[in-house]
Amino acid sequence: MALFQHRTPLLNSLFMSVSFLGNYATYTVWATLLALRRRVVQAQSLFLVASVAMIVTDLLKHAFDTKRPYLLLNIAPLYPQSAAGAAFPSGHVLVACAVFTFWLLATRVTPRRVIAVSVWVGLLALSRLYLLVHWPIDVCAGAVIGVTLGLLLHAFRSDALRNDALILWVMIIVISVILHKMLVEDSMIHLAFGFSALAAALVATGRAFSGRIRTALRTLGFFVLLASVFVPGMATTLTIPSGILTGIGLDRSQQKSDTLIDS
Structure with missing residues (x-):
């Protein structure tokens, strides 16, 4: 934790911004x-990869349940949003590595892109260490697991996932209801499952409807989704209907010409 010994107001602001x-x-x-830019396949891929990474992170955190550094050192955290939850692994690093690994594999890999992604993930990992919310092993494990997850998701991506997504969506709804009945209070668990419900709904129902109705439903769905993100305790309840609205509202007319990620 040598980084902690060199804290300055400038570094505090920098690393808090990076973590945010x-x-x-x-x-x-x-x-x-x-x-909203009609990059439907890209949006679906991002939702799927990020949501799966979030669930993997939460499952591992609850399995290991390790204390964060600032708790053991009895220091008030600089980053209040990280005050709850277990340390292992780093969710920030895991999700970033999963998303960007998938993105690099799905596009034309260039040295410039690899360097840009490496610098960003490196800054993100440093920010988590600097803010005393993770141990070095947390960010290292998050990077390894995230890259592995990105590789696996890219290897298994196909149009057949649309049918499986409908089954996944129903399963997530059932699990979410059970969590509410069990009075599970961890908002991040509800957010992860709600996020996944939205991702599954996007894939499963993305071909229906057309015209102005589709545009209206798409817009309404994303407004509901954004509300759920900033009110985590309501995430599961809100993202299930927003997933339906967004899924049936997305414009699929340009799917054949829609590349996975902008080159």
């Missing part, structure tokens, strides 16, 4: 912008 930009909500906004 690496939060889960960023991927939601990113996917929203892609979908």
Whole structure:
């Protein structure tokens, strides 16, 4: 934790900003912008990869349940959003590595892109260490697991996933209802399952409807989704209907010409 010994106001602001930009909500906004630009396949891919990575992260955190550094050192965290939850693995790093590994494999890999992604993930990992919310093993494990997850998701991506997504969506709804009945209070679990429900709904129902109705439903669905992101306790309840609205509202007319990610 040598980084902690060199804290300055400038570094505090820098690393807090990096951690904020690496939060889960960023991927939601990113996917929203892609979908509104009619980059439907890109938005769906981003939702799927990020949501699967979030669930894997939460499962591992609850399995290991390790304490964050600032708790053991009895220091108030600089980044209040990280005050809850277990340390292992780093969700910020895991999700980023999964998303960007998938993105690099799905596009033309260039040295410039690899360097840009490496620098961003490196800054994100440093920010988590600097803010004392993770141990070095947390960010290292997050990177390894995230890259592996991105490789696996890219290897298994296909149009057949659309049919499986409908089954996954129903399963997630059932699990979400059970969590509510069990009075599970961890908002991040509800957010992860709600996010996944939206991703599955996007893929499963993305071909229906057309015209102005589709545009209206798409817009309404994403507004509901954004509300759920900033009110995590309502995430599961809100993202299921927003998934339906967004899925049936997305414009699929340009799917054949829609590349996975902008080159």
